[in-house]
Amino acid sequence: MQTRMCPDDVAWEQAEEISDNWLAQFLKNDVLRPIGNFVLDHNEGIGTEFAILKKGSYNISLRLKDENEATIIRLSQPGAVFFPEEKVVNEVAMMRFLTDKTSIPIPFIHHSGTKKESPLELSPFIIMDYIEHETKMYDALNTPGCPTDERGILDSAIDEDRLEMLYGQLAGILLQLFTPSLPRIGSLSQIDDFTWEVTRRPLSMNMNKLVRLGSLPRSKLPDLRTTFTTTSSYVEALADLNMEHLVHQRNDSVESADDCRRKFVARRLFCKLARDKRLTDPLLEEGPFKIWCDDLRPANVLLHENLKIAGVVDWEFTYAAPAEFSYAPPWWLLIERPEYWLEGLEDWTRTFDYRLKTFLKVMTEYEDSAIQQGRLKEDQRLSGHMCQSWESGDFWVIYAALHSFAFDVIYWQKIDPPFFGPPENPEGAWKERLDLLDEKEKYEMEQLVARKLKEMNTRILAWDPDxxxxxxxxxxxxxxxxxxxxxxxxxxxxxxxxxxxxxxxxxxxxxxxxxxxxxxxxxxxx
Structure with a gap:
């Protein structure tokens, strides 16, 4: 049995091929030179060295520097980002909002634009300050000697004082993100120098991944101008996306007929729970809503030599979201995601519970100090909410809603038993839940099973790229x-x-x- 749904390998191969070939052109001087001149034009002609800085998951960054300062241009990768214009517009608005509303060290943006406005019309871009740093939070927390091509994991022997110092800084970032309140769920637009409004759909990392690796048609996503005024309506939309993912992923989504049934039952029951508003807190139904960053994790937190935060980068999938998202403690305390934990979900849970105690301890200390200094109000504490989210299991509801490929293992082990009771046979729990489906839903399930089994005979590319x-x-x-x-x-x-x-x-x-x-x-x- 799969612990998580595999991506569509045909789509993945195609996406990687496109991205790799697009990146290869940056090795040519006749491509680098116009980009360098473009950055110079927007940097008052300052700069003596221009080179590729790094390739990330969604972008490539190139740095122009002299002896005093540096600027980077970051371009979105075709094949990696399926909403490039929308992503850049959202990120620019959010970075400027956070610069205005918080003291989080964020790169200053000099210029941004569309593909048409970019050098050689390569892709949408942002030109911003480069933040000098010695290392990243990821490296400071990761197991020493972990190969760069392997998945990182929190150092089990990390010094407690060091861990508390690093966790404390991360807690401070989360508390600052939690402070602003917004009236709707969605992405921000900057109206003028001091005004931002939620005007577009919440573009998430999961949405990009579903279209890129899950064969999900873009038409199945919320419309570009769709925002949400209630928590339950948004969670219901996320639950529907998980079902659409199963329906539309062309290859590698199921192993067998019963595997398809198991996945269908899980998603249908999750949709029922969402529709009946059993997954959300009625007291938080209409907000206020909070800033949520899908990609906030140790790898995007830059550190000075003394391990103090130098800057936080990569804000592309950041939007106003239900408060419950912020209440859930950050999964990245262990660096590794629960669905990839080699020892299994229960071991991840035990290890996370142990480290969460340290995180909540230092967060409480940070809150106490900030309240004494007048930087935080008593009702802006997060530590108590995080503790409650973890103990109640709400953490797992949010995680399952936001991570479609991890949905199955999370649902059956962490969500189904609290709502429907412990199954007699955990491996065959889906069979015990069939009575919760009506005849129409059972018919839909069998129709999907028949189609999936037929599709397994061929492997074709079925995706909806930008x-x-x-x-x-x-x-x-x-x-x-x-x-x-x-x-x-x-x-x-x-x-x-x-x-x-x-x-x-x-x-x-x-x-x-x-x-x-x-x-x-x-x-x-x-």
Whole structure:
């Protein structure tokens, strides 16, 4: 039995191929030079060194620096980001909002723009300050010697004082994010220098992943201008997305007929719980809503040499969300996600519970100090809410709603038993829950099973990428066709040269020159 739903490997391979080939062009000087000049134009002509800084999960960053300061341009990767324009607009608005409303050290934005406005029309971009740093919170918490190509995990032997110091700084970031309140759920737009409003859908990391690796049509997502005024309506929309994910992922979504049934039952019951408003707190139904960052984790927290925070980066999937999201303690206290924990979910739970006590201890101390200094109000404490979310199991509801590929293992072990009672046979719990479905739902389930089993006989690409990913994919296809054609012509040239040489007893060099001219003319005509 799968502990998590596998991504569509056909879609994943295609997405990676597009992204890798798009990134490869940055090794060429005729691409780097225009980008460098572009950054210079928006940086008052300052800069003596320009180079690739890093490739992230969603972007590539290039740095322009001199002896005093540095600026980076960050471009979204086709094949990795399926909502590039929306992502950049959201991130710019959120970074400026947080700069205005908090003291979190965030890069200053100099300029941003669309693909059309970018150098060589490569992709949507942001030009911002580079934050000098010595290391990242991830490296300070990770197990020493962990290979860079392996998944990190919190150092089990970490010094307690060191852990408290690092956790305390992370607690301070979360408390600052929790302080502003917003009237709707969604992404921010900057109206003027001092005004922001929630005007667009909450674009999440999970939504991007569902379209990229889950074959989910973009039409199944909330409309761009959709915002939410109640917590239950948003959680219900997330529950529906998990069901749509199962329905639409073309490849690798199920192992067998019963595996499909098990996944269908879990999602249908979760949707029922959401629709009946059993997954949310009625006292928080209409807000206020809080800032939530899907990608806030130790890898995006930069540290000075003394391990003090230098800056926090990567705010692209940040939006106003239900307060319950902020109430849930951060899963990344252990660095590793629960569904990937090698020793299983129960061991992750025990280890997390132990480390959470340390985190809540230092958060409470931070809250006490901030309240004494007038930087925080008593009703803005988070520690008590996090403790309650963990103890009640609400943490798992939020996690399952936000992580579609991890949904199954979380639902059956952490959500189903509290709501429907412990099953007699945990492995076959879905069979015991069939009576909770009506006849129409059972019919839908069997129809889906039949379709999934039929689809397992073939593996085709079925996805709905953005226009930029499609455009680069088509460009890549044309380049390959031209390369194949050139290879065919070269092979014909070689054969003809060899034949001429055999006829005349010479190497055929003069004929090669004539045929090369023909080859050049062929390329020009194409």
């Amino acid at each position: 226009e930029y990913t499609v455009a680069f994919s088509q460009q890549l296809k044309r380049q390959r066709e031209e390369a194949d054609e050139a290879h065919t012509i070269h092979k014909a040239v070689d054969n003809e040269v060899e034949n001429k040489g055999n006829e005349t007893g010479t190497s055929g060099f003069s004929e090669t020159h004539t045929l090369s001219d023909k080859l050049a003319a062929t390329h020009l005509s194409n």
